[in-house]
Amino acid sequence: MVYVSNKKIKDLQAQKASDTGKFLQQMKKRSEEEMAAALAAANNLPYIDLNIFPVSVEDLRSISEEDSRKHGVALFQKNGKEVRIALLDPQNEDSLAYVESLKKDSGWDVHLYVVSLSSLDKIWGKYASAPLLQNLEAMKISLSGDDLVEFEQKFGNLIELKNKIREIPTTKVVSTIMAGAIKMKASDIHFEPQEDGVRLRFRIDGELQEIGDFPADIYRFILSRIKMMAKMKINMRDIAQDGHFSVDMEEGKINVRANIIPGNHGESIVMRLLDQSDVMLTVEQLGLRGLAEELVQKQIEKPHGMILTTGPTGSGKTTTLYAFVNKLNTSDMKIITIEDPIEYEIKGISQTQIEKGRNYTFAEGLRAIVRQDPDVILVGEIRDEETADISLNAALTGHLVLSTLHTNNAPASIPRFIELGVKPNLIAPSVNAFIAQRLVRKLCDCKEAYEPAKETLDSIKKILAIISPKARVEIPKDVHTLYRPKGCAKCHNLGYKGRVGIFEVLTITESIEKLILEMGGEREIAQAAIEDGMITMAQDGILKAVEGITSMEEVWSATGQTDFLEEIYEKLMEQSLSRSILVMEDDMKTISENISSLEKFAEFIAKANQKEIARFVFGASLLLGVGDIHIEPEEDGVKIRFRMDGILKTAATIPLDEYPAFLGEIKFLSGFKSDVRGGVKDSRFAIKLEQPFEKITETKTDVRVSIISGGYGETVVLRILNKSAVALDLNGLGIRKQNLERILHAVKKPNGVFLTTGPTGSGKTTTLYSILGELNDPEVKIITVEDPIEYQLKGILQTQVSEKDGYTFATALRALLRQNPDIMMIGEIRDEETANIAVQAALTGHAILSTLHTNDAAGTIHRLLNMGVRGDDLATATNALMAQRLVRKLCDCKEKVSPTEEEKEKIEKVVKTISEKSGVQVPAVESIYKPKGCEKCNLIGYKGRTTISEVLVVDRDIEELISMNALSSQISDKAIENGMITMAQDGMLKVLEGETTLEEIDRMVGE
Structure with a gap:
């Protein structure tokens, strides 16, 4: 008999030249299963945990107990010539020689697996099962x-x-x-x-x-x-x-x-x-959970239709149907059964039994029963086309029909029904639910916990990760422990006591009906059902195993669905018509208590339940005034980063195996099919609050979604269009008083062009929306062309470009000019055609607001000239050009300091160029402020953002320079001379006023 003892393991560890020995040394403090898994990996062999894998004694006896123990191996699965053999030590020459002899003598195709000693002991124990x-x-x-x-x-x-x-x-x-x-x-x-x-x-x-x-x-x-x-x-x-x-x-x-x-x-x-x-159970006692229980309770209360339970003999189908009958068995209901045979007598209902000798079959019995005016009919089994046809007609004509089918799972019942001659277009209107089930043994209280290997846990996490949020079940965040039978007097030394059902409930949703009519296969139906919230029997069983109700061995043995589920891992997510996520007030309170710093929030998310992550992340984004959420899968996890006040900061990290569920929730909110990957996908959804919370006054916040494929999976960027965080009010943007006056003077003219310019994320669109809010009046017609519409504004006609439909900025402008608007806002001038139409519209009596990508206000002029706009048209049509950036504002916890000589020199160099015509009083350079950090600012030192801007008014001097095709620097110098405050000047003033820091100004506009 060959065992690998602790001494053997120490010997292996001592072989420092051996990769296996090194690996064992690293793994010595881990669980026995972890050690076996590591040993397998070190030898390029698969690992298996036979504590959770069902083993056939018949297969086991293909090699004798004596040989199995002697050579330290065990045959645990045999399928024809293909066999799977477990061994403890993949470097043991005796074991390997014996396996080679089996290949040669028996002609077997052998697959080797590394197992732990407890796994082998369990198998060897099956050789001599005592009565x-x-x-x-x-x-x-x-x-x-x-x-x-x-x-x-x-x-x-x-x-x-x-x-x-x-x-x-x-x-x-x-x-x-x-x-x-x-x-x-x-x-x-x-x-x-x-x-x-x-x-x-x-x-x-x-x-x-x-x-x-x-x-x-x-x-x-x-x-x-x-x-x-x-x-x-x-x-x-x-x-x-x-x-x-x-x-x-x-x-x-x-x-x-x-x-x-x-x-x-x-x-x-x-x-x-x-x-x-045994059969006087209530529906609640069956073991259903979440959406499955809700659906079953709902379907059995319907006055008509069919409910079919499916599974092999002994899977508890009849018990389930009797539980339904017990619930329905009231004085105002007539229930008739036709069974083969009647096993249990139930008071208050009429029970009949088929008798083949008298030609009283299920079909004949059904024909007779429907003439008895029943409300509910229980048919023992639908075995043939005739019974299926009569049952279907009974369901369609006002009866509730309960019956059973023999299929492996719920989705397979639909193809089986079609095989029985049922027309596909009759299944949806007649069938309420297909319920597949198995019975698994419940672990006795004497059960023992153990730590499975990472491979086992990974498999479990993958299968649970594809459970749709619509399933309404609690998914454990962390699985570290499983349970196995032990044996005591109370369970007759079996380790198990009693049984419980594991279920999958399939109802006919819109997507399922579509597949039925298209003659979709079992797998397609299963995939759609899982997305609609169905939990498979394997998933239900795993949840019960994780809870310690049953063992994984029982689940694997009963279902055999795991290969299919792992195959659709990361592909199957829920899909819903709902395009919003509701965050409850209690959620917001919990989030509020955990965002004093991003480190605390990261710890909070790490402990959060998988189903709560989306709500917590979205709720936190509103409370923290986040502009964007970046969700980026990497090699060792998924980073969730918040763009706060223009800076990306890591807010949390979640494990890769939790990402499919999180991504799935975002996809279903966005209206995407979860099994479609690749390319770029854009959409929107909304975050809804149960009620306003703290400073968040809006209960609905739009979210713009962009999903692209990356090296480690799909990457998501969410733009949070938070009106509470973004003040759509010109007076709340932090624009200097002198610049604000110039802006209002320009945009209130009846015609002409006003452009804001700057890079992405500089606040251009927010400025334009705020200007529209100022101009919006019942007597004024305003139309926008956007890509996309970010904020909904009352009283304004907002349209969105669609490249796919040929509705570009240029074509939209032509069409909308025929609507005779007073003011038009164009999301962006991107090309020559749009630029020229916008200028011509301004020359013909319309006020045009738009954006452009340039570095400064003066640079906008040459950008438009390069787009083919004539200089004289541009000079005549343009009212003002604004360049802007967003810089972070110092929190109130800021510290006052004296500037260094270098800092003082840098500030004075900029502010001394401010023109007297600007109307600005320049303060002395005596003190500046530095960030400190407190709970209010999440220990960052900054809280919120403010605008630094320059507004170039196209006066006569500027018109003349444009007509002369002057250089941008010449235009800028003349504008400064005439009173323009540059972004750099505006920024330095805000530094001296204690609103921001010199580092922020350097970051945004340079020296």
């Missing part, structure tokens, strides 16, 4: 007190039966076996004659458990006793027989359905124990 009764008897030794008393009450008679079976009357043997099965919550009892005796097994929580063996001679009496109780023919031994009887217990009556078939070594008996309490 359950033997395990219970061994467990008795370790019990005492109340535990021992309870154990004796439950299993004392059963253990005594095993030891004294020949001394006990047959009647008592049968009753003891029945009582033992009922106490152990078994659903079936199996008597299986073998060559050397009779094996007794109980099906407990869906799994067959071996109880023990009985002598063949005793079994003859047991067989006769059961035949007599079930009213079967005792002397008939070569035919199959069915019968039933009931057993009275303290807890109530248990009905038993018995079936006997002949076999090689005698007649085999299976008894199904039908406990009425």
Whole structure:
């Protein structure tokens, strides 16, 4: 027998020349599973955690236990010639030699996996599974007190039966076996004659458990006793027989359905124990959650339509339907069932049973039932075209039909229905919901927690990451621990006790209906359903496993959906017609408590639940007056950066595996299909507040979205069009009084051009919107052409360019001039055509407001001349040109300091050039201010932004220079002489006034 002991691991660590040894040394403080995963990676082999992977004992026995233990390997999966073998030490020569011999001798295609010692121990334990009764008897030794008393009450008679079976009357043997099965919550009892005796097994929580063996001679009496109780023919031994009887217990009556078939070594008996309490569940007790529970509750209250449960035999379909019937079973409802057979009797409803001998099939029964005027019809199973057709017609004609189908999952039910002859256009109006389900065993309280490897956790996170926010379930932010069975007296040493359902609920949404009509496949339907909020059985199971309700092994075994889900990771996100996200007042209060600094906010986001991240990030952007949010995936995480007062700052980082859900939420808010990637995508949505909060007076804020593909995934930039943060008021922009007067004088002229210029993000559009607010009057017609519309303004006709539709600035201008506006705002003059139309419009009696990209006001003139505008037209048409920048304002926590000689010289050099005609009183250069940082400014030292500007009024002197095609410097000098305050001068004045810093002015306009 070969084990890898701690000594072996130390030996491996000692091999410093070996990559494996180095890796183990690095991993020595990690969990056992982490060590195995690291060892696998070091040897370029896959890792697997067999604590969560279902292993077939039949496959396991393909190699003997002796060889498996001797060579430190285990065969855990076999599919034809393809086999998967686990090994502990990928460098063990003996193990590798044995695997090579298997390849050669058996012709197997072998795939090797590295596993932990606990994984191998678990597999090796399956070779010698002792009968359950033997395990219970061994467990008795370790019990005492109340535990021992309870154990004796439950299993004392059963253990005594095993030891004294020949001394006990047959009647008592049968009753003891029945009582033992009922106490152990078994659903079936199996008597299986073998060559050397009779094996007794109980099906407990869906799994067959071996109880023990009985002598063949005793079994003859047991067989006769059961035949007599079930009213079967005792002397008939070569035919199959069915019968039933009931057993009275303290807890109530248990009905038993018995079936006997002949076999090689005698007649085999299976008894199904039908406990009425098993099906008297409420809908709430089924295990549904979130949107799935809401949908089911809603659908069963509808007066008509079909609800179909789907899954293999033993998956709990009938129990679910009975739960629906129990809810609907009121005095004003008539419910009729047709079953095969009737397993549980329910008071207050009419139950019928098919009888093939009398040609009373599901189809025939249905035809008869609809004439009985039922409100609800339960059809045991839709097996054929005829039954499907009648059920469908019943659903369409005012009945609620409950039934079952045999498919693997909910989306597969739609193609199956079409295969049964149902017309695709009838599915949407007739079917309320398809519910797929499985039953998984619940872990007993004796369960043990363990740390799975990162690979396992990554797989779990990927599968959970694609759950749509519309599913309305709580997704755990961090998964560090899983649970596995242990075994105790309360769970009969099985580690599990009871079962719970895992579900997926598919309703016919608009997108699903479209796919049905287009004959979409199962995968397409599944993808659309997940985007619409469906949780798959695997996802539901994983959530229950993470919560410790069940184990991952149970989930993998029951569903087998994980490959599909991982395949659509990062592709499947929710999609909704909703284009806004609601941030509640409680959210804003929580955010407000965590934004005293960006470091604190980053910690807050790191601890936030995955579903809350979007709300918290958007809410914080409003509170902090953020201009843009940049979401940038990188190699080791996703950075969320805020542009605050023009500066990008990292606000938070989220793990890569959480990004698909966050990105998905942004995509669905933007109206994008989440499975479409690549290119550039632009859209909008809104952030809505439950009510105004603190200084945020607007309850709706528009967001402009831009998504592009990057090296590590899609990058998102969100422009927050926050009216509360951006004062659309000329007096609130920080424009110097003298410049503001010049602006108002220019824009209030009945015609002429007024342009603002500067780079992107310099506040040009905000200035124009503020000017429009000043000019907006019921007697004035104002039309805008924008790209895109950023702020909605009442009383103004706003239009948006569309390159795709050929609606450019130039074509829009031509069209809108025919609307005879008084004032037109053009988002940007980009080309020669737009420039010339704008100037001609100004010359023909319209006031034109627009923007241009140049460095300063004087440079605007030559930019327009280079666009082909005639100098004399430009001189005549232009009223004023404004250049501007936004600089950060100092917070009130600022510190007053004396300038250095160098700083003093720099400031004086600029302010001494201010003309007396400007109307500005220049202060002495005695003190300036530096940023400090406090809670109000998030420890940054700056809070908000202000405008530095220059306004070049086109007076007669400037007109003459334009006509002479003078240089920009000549135009600028003349404008300064005539009283223009340059941006640099305006900035230095604001430095001396304590509004900003010298560093800010240098950053924006240079020396």
